[in-house]
Amino acid sequence: MEINIIDIAKNAKNAFLKTMDLKSEIKNQALENIAKKLTLREEKIFEANEKDLNNAEKLLSEGKINKAVFDRLKFDKTKMKSLIQGLYDLIKLDDPVNKILFERELDEDLILKKISTPIGVIGVIFEARPDCLIQIASLIIKSGNCAILKGGFEAMNTNKAFFEVLNEALNEIDGFPKNVINLVFSREDIQKILDLDEYISLIIPRGSNKLVKFIKENTKIPVLGHASGICHIFIDESADLDHTKEIVIDAKTQYPSACNAVETILIHKNYPHIDELKKALIETGIKIIEKPSSYSVEYGDKILSLKIVNSLDGAIEHINKYGSGHTDSILSNNNKNIEKFMNLVDSSSVFSNCSTRFSDGFRYGFGAEVGISTNKTHARGPVGLCGLTIYKYKLYGKNQTVKPYATGEKKFSHKDISV
């Protein structure tokens, strides 16, 4: 008998009342046991993945899924190794919860502390990549949150196998609560999750732009993610040719389907090497499109939109209009222009003289990446573990009432205490 999703959500919310105060050691023990069980049960997981791949092959031949989905579905020894390494890396990271963010004396014996806390129940909706289940579950565990996960139907067997291993590992840890990580399967569950704003505090989509867009448009719950990655490089008149070539080629071709790959280059009209640059890009196999209709397209391929702009202001205006607020870079030797670009381009990451591909939680040194957000609230840009936290205020008193402060009999001292 399948359990109702509202009951799952209620159970997860109850579990949160235990995970929010869970000791770091218990959380790390859980992560370590997951790593151990994955090694122990890897044959079971590979077998399940084999089933999914066989089913997917049929779907692929019937045109029901595309090649990219099929490719992401495969889970092999190399992926297992990096998944397990990821767990050990995560164990080493600081617990993001229960950090004192500030401490202030409001008055004698009236001490205010701002403390980081987990958020609550997080809804995670992901597509074909089955290793996503363990990755996201481990981030949820480390940050003291709970989750309802909805995996792609193509990866159902692998997901089930991962989920069994996960549960086996978590059940063995003394003091680790039940119902922290929950898995649902059916397609209808997506909309149900999106409607559960009473129980779910945050939605994390991991998948195609189409999925993210659908989710953002169909829920009142805050969504952490980005629906598209239209990244720009602006080539100022002072940029040299060699580095410009190198950086544009890296940003476009090193991994063309990444969200931080460049989609459009804007070239200052007085840049002296326009033709050489175009020639060099075309020689590397990049297709260049010079049509306004391509300004909003994320090709995810070796295709580049190109526009000649009259000025730095024109470049900034273009990016703020057509960009997705993800990552934009200026190549210039003029520091004033660099600073203006970086201040006025309203994107989560603004770069100077380097490839847009650096926009990534691991490269930023966060140790783990939850995703990249183009939101204007909560978390923006590459999001590390602390994007899965919020804070609470703790006020420690000694029988104070508000009245004497309201009448002026007593005054607040408001002295910050260094932590």
Add this chain to the structure above:
Amino acid sequence: MEINIIDIAKNAKNAFLKTMDLKSEIKNQALENIAKKLTLREEKIFEANEKDLNNAEKLLSEGKINKAVFDRLKFDKTKMKSLIQGLYDLIKLDDPVNKILFERELDEDLILKKISTPIGVIGVIFEARPDCLIQIASLIIKSGNCAILKGGFEAMNTNKAFFEVLNEALNEIDGFPKNVINLVFSREDIQKILDLDEYISLIIPRGSNKLVKFIKENTKIPVLGHASGICHIFIDESADLDHTKEIVIDAKTQYPSACNAVETILIHKNYPHIDELKKALIETGIKIIEKPSSYSVEYGDKILSLKIVNSLDGAIEHINKYGSGHTDSILSNNNKNIEKFMNLVDSSSVFSNCSTRFSDGFRYGFGAEVGISTNKTHARGPVGLCGLTIYKYKLYGKNQTVKPYATGEKKFSHKDISV
């Protein structure tokens, strides 16, 4: 001819591309000039307010508005004085924008900075209190954001007068952009604002619980606020009688309609002074209700729900079930119980041995208060100016590409630079 709300939103978004990098001096000059103009034009404002009061008197007698709305409408010399003082206090506060939140060397000559930035266009929907317009506009200006304000129709004349004074003041400041603060009037504009997620990044409601609830239920834009304030005091078995009386009376009667006033007291069954406490509360004119149906009611009056609980766990469970995540306090002499309560009650402010009424931005020392949030993302609890900011990542390079880091030829150093 009235301007279309989408055009207003577009203009505001364009204005944001200027305010996001506005110098602190210009913002402070603008605030100072608003303060000066308010003094200069106070008669005009009082006259407009007189008109609103006359209209409201009619509405009151016809039962179309209630007494509370009528009372909040009045804007007099005392309120003017405190409004102007608020502006001068705000000028003195640190600019919340352009702060370096961290700085990290990713590798030689590849420096990452996390910088605070404003959010964008903020939609503010408020009700009868007309001074709200200047208060919120000044917070928006100080934080480098832009706003579309929608005031209550009862205060329309006062709002128009304030808005004129505001515009007069802002127009006189060299370099202060146009269209930063925008005012709309009609009731239909509320839903239009809530639908403008393409342009508006945050909604701040200032008004009744009903208004906030309506807004939260009718928009996909993040809403900063709280729909209700069901605050609790748990009286542990070790609490003494005298301080308990004082604190409960303060929390209930010092300002009963405040959102941080206590609504329910939970008393440990072994607390030795249950009857004396009840008696004392009743003698102060507090009405006590001991019915489960009142657990979710915010009376905003001298009415208190009371429940005897079997244990600390029972109290925590009750609060997490019936509370609104606003502010909850434990009165106890047992430090272990205090810590357990403060860790496991999932509210934005958790107190020990003091009145719930301390939950307030000014009392916390934030200098200005945007509102109190019960959200689990972005900003929680009393929100100061920094709740109107987010951040961006700036990466300063020297022609680096990602490729050598991907192949392992180069390694990231990830050295934090102290700021």
